[in-house]
Amino acid sequence: MHPIQCKCGAIRGQLEGTGTHSRIICYCTDCRAFARFLDKASDVLDKQGGTEILQVAQSRLRFLQGEDRLAAIRLSDKGMIRWYASCCGTPIGNTLANPKISFIGLVHTCLNRVRMNEDFGSDIAVVNADTALGEPKPKQPGLLGVVARFMWIVVTSLVGGGYRKSPLFDTSGSPRVSSKILPDDEVMRLKSAV
Numbered sequence: 001m002h003p004i005q006c007k008c009g010a011i012r013g014q015l016e017g018t019g020t021h022s023r024i025i026c027y028c029t030d031c032r033a034f035a036r037f038l039d040k041a042s043d044v045l046d047k048q049g050g051t052e053i054l055q056v057a058q059s060r061l062r063f064l065q066g067e068d069r070l071a072a073i074r075l076s077d078k079g080m081i082r083w084y085a086s087c088c089g090t091p092i093g094n095t096l097a098n099p100k101i102s103f104i105g106l107v108h109t110c111l112n113r114v115r116m117n118e119d120f121g122s123d124i125a126v127v128n129a130d131t132a133l134g135e136p137k138p139k140q141p142g143l144l145g146v147v148a149r150f151m152w153i154v155v156t157s158l159v160g161g162g163y164r165k166s167p168l169f170d171t172s173g174s175p176r177v178s179s180k181i182l183p184d185d186e187v188m189r190l191k192s193a194v
């Protein structure tokens with residue numbers, strides 16, 4: 001069990017059980033825009049604009065309090081749902097809008113820094129290195145493993161019905177929180193900010 005909480009502590013929860021996970025640093029401009037939207041770039045992003053993420057099955061996620069503080073945005077009408085804590089602006093994680101593809105990429109800011117290696121191992125893959133800020137670009141180890149584990153999480157959640165236990169979607173498969181879609185000009189500004 002790994003604790004989850006927003007910075008102010010209003011939202012608390014945990015990751016339960018065991019299962020496949022991936023530690024990733026994502027250097028895509030969308031993840032960067034999300035951190036900037038919340039005005040949390042200095043907490044979230046590394047020196048080259050990367051966001052550390054833990055990919056797990058949504059069914060392992062359980063909220064103990066403050067679920068009503070969850071809010072979400074999308075950078076476009078087809079973009080990922082990016083969940084955050086409305087109380088203090090802590091990024092929580094990213095999901096697809098399709099409840100049957102039941103993974104979440106939890107942003108490190110809601111996880112327990114001290115226990116990361118112990119609970120999830122020290123291997124961290126790098127994705128979207130070509131859009132990292134500055135030079136040289138980070139090396140991109142571990143990509144194939146990330147893809148394989150992602151497929152495994154999604155397929156086992158689908159076949160085993162685990163996707164129905166996600167705390168983020170209701171029984172009809174709709175997200176529990178309606179997400180605001182950011183206007184294009186704001187997304188452009190967030191992506192290009194240095």
Ligand SMILES: [Zn+2]
Pocket residue numbers: 006007008009010011085086087088089090
């Ligand atoms: Zn909070």
Ligand SMILES: [Zn+2]
Pocket residue numbers: 026027028029030031032128
């Ligand atoms: Zn990303």
